[in-house]
Amino acid sequence: AQSVSQHNHHVILSEAASLELGCNYSYGGTVNLFWYVQYPGQHLQLLLKYFSGDPLVKGIKGFEAEFIKSKFSFNLRKPSVQWSDTAEYFCAVNAAAAGNKLTFGGGTRVLVKP
Amino acid sequence: NAGVTQTPKFRILKIGQSMTLQCTQDMNHNYMYWYRQDPGMGLKLIYYSVGAGITDKGEVPNGYNVSRSTTEDFPLRLELAAPSQTSVYFCASSPTGLAGVGGEQYFGPGTRLTVT
Numbered sequence: 001a002q003s004v005s006q007h008n009h010h011v012i013l014s015e016a017a018s019l020e021l022g023c024n025y026s027y028g029g030t031v032n033l034f035w036y037v038q039y040p041g042q043h044l045q046l047l048l049k050y051f052s053g054d055p056l057v058k059g060i061k062g063f064e065a066e067f068i069k070s071k072f073s074f075n076l077r078k079p080s081v082q083w084s085d086t087a088e089y090f091c092a093v094n095a096a097a098a099g100n101k102l103t104f105g106g107g108t109r110v111l112v113k114p
Numbered sequence: 115n116a117g118v119t120q121t122p123k124f125r126i127l128k129i130g131q132s133m134t135l136q137c138t139q140d141m142n143h144n145y146m147y148w149y150r151q152d153p154g155m156g157l158k159l160i161y162y163s164v165g166a167g168i169t170d171k172g173e174v175p176n177g178y179n180v181s182r183s184t185t186e187d188f189p190l191r192l193e194l195a196a197p198s199q200t201s202v203y204f205c206a207s208s209p210t211g212l213a214g215v216g217g218e219q220y221f222g223p224g225t226r227l228t229v230t
Binding site: 004006009034036042043044045046049090092099100101102103104105106107 | 145147149154155156157158159162172173204206208218219221222223224
């Protein structure tokens with residue numbers, strides 16, 4: 001079965017610092033990749049997604065992610081975080097062979113100090 | 115559009131009780147999903163549906179049942195509630211399967227369930 005690992009459970013940053021969240025998955029075939037964000041008290045929202053093409057994907061709010069197939073990774077980045085980026089971030093993977101199921105990582109809680 | 119709505123927002127159940135978590139979407143999406151979210155575990159898929167009358171098990175279906183009689187509604191039934199079912203439950207919908215341009219999931223606000 002496919003699995004998704006997010007390396008950091010908690011990250012604490014100061015405003016204007018750069019953010020990189022790691023995501024690795026275990027499936028060797030074709031995958032579709034997603035990053036979701038959950039702001040405090042809110043439901044999950046899509047940040048960005050990758051299906052094919054350019055492995056560097058740009059999403060909302062200045063976030064981007066890079067798909068590195070050889071490393072089975074899809075790391076999320078933001079050059080300069082703001083206090084409003086405080087949230088929990090989830091990586092999710094759809095293996096083409098799994099049909100319409102998403103497997104989520106355990107999430108990373110990010111706290112940005114003003 | 116209201117998007118994906120869930121009721122109730124909070125519920126406390128006693129062990130052995132049953133209840134139905136309601137989920138409705140007004141976007142005419144074919145695909146609907148139920149997840150549970152536990153701290154540090156991410157979201158686990160309970161059941162999903164690719165259209166009215168069609169449902170399938172996800173990763174953690176035991177203790178739950180679903181039905182999909184209409185495109186809009188996808189209720190989740192808990193029979194004989196157990197403390198292990200204490201969690202936050204999210205419903206989601208998607209216009210297409212995940213491997214397409216529209217293949218993103220839209221989430222509801224969640225239901226926080228405690229079983230004591």
